[in-house]
Amino acid sequence: MLIRKLFRFENAHVVRGCSTRRCSHSIHGHSYRVELFLEAHAFDHGQMIYDFGLLQGEVRELIDSFDHALALWSGDDESYLTAVRRHSERWVLLPVSPSAEQFSRVIFRLVDAALSTTPLSNGEADVRLHSVIVHETETGYAHCFREDAENPRMGRIDIGEIQFSPAIVAAWRNVSLFEPSDRDRESRASMERPR
Template sequence: MLIRKLFKFEGAHIVRNCSSHRCRENIHGHSYIVEVFITSDKLDRGYMVMDFVLLDKVKELVDSFDHTYSLWREESEELKSFVYKYNRRVAEIPVSPSAEGYALLLFYLIDKILQNTAHENGEGNVQLSSVRVHETATGYAEAFREDMKLVDFDIHDIRFSEAIREEWKNDAWWKQLVK
């Protein structure tokens, strides 16, 4: 069975090396919608794939990008200095912040979160099926498990600014992922 949970965030970025001058040469933002699709071969005692309350860490992760500048680690040191000087909420990420980049990054991280989530209500084999990131009302990118072969980074390449980490209710979930 398949379930879907929707999350939202407002974010800004520059998408270098793309075809559009507007996107590759200008800071701009989007209202993102993130859809997380989860499967299981069994329903829990409440007849659910899993209780959505168990996705609290996923919500905290997605909220980390809200009103945040997503800074591609390949940017120039000059731009990095500028961004950190004038923004408190910065997510420095190892992928270009395109919808495709976000989909891969979020699949990678959400999969780790789910693997570290205790299932104690008779859940079956709970698996992340895909992550869909809508960048606009008319376009999205979706990452599946087989797309993880495109990932050439690890969790240590992802950095959230202090202002983001300070807003986390508890950073134990992140510390568990990076150990």
């Protein structure tokens, strides 16, 4: 069974290299809607897959980190990145371009990590993140599944390479939530080993 939870945030970005000049050469913003789909094949003691209230803590805080922030790509021009970080209090530096597709992958990886550290105490069983939809506009969205989030052909997303501005981090209740997991460290090490 799947359940869905909807979140919203406002964010601005530039998507370098895209076909539309407005998007690739100008900072512009969107009213994003993020749909999280959780999957399980058993109920907890409340006969639910997962209590929606559990998503209002660290997962909500994580998604809110993107609200009223600029999404930056670490591969962009360094003078642009420096200027934005100097003149904006809220920014997130990503190892991939902040397209809707990559946003869905980034949010999948971050929410998946947050869910893996959320204590389960009400009989929840085999709950996992199934997919993430990021609506960039009313008519366009990207739908990410686990195989997409972990697909190196779409760009490697190492959670440890995602940087949140000091103003964003200062608002978090649990700063260690976004540290790289053992799986991320192992993945990075395997990619760095000579073949």
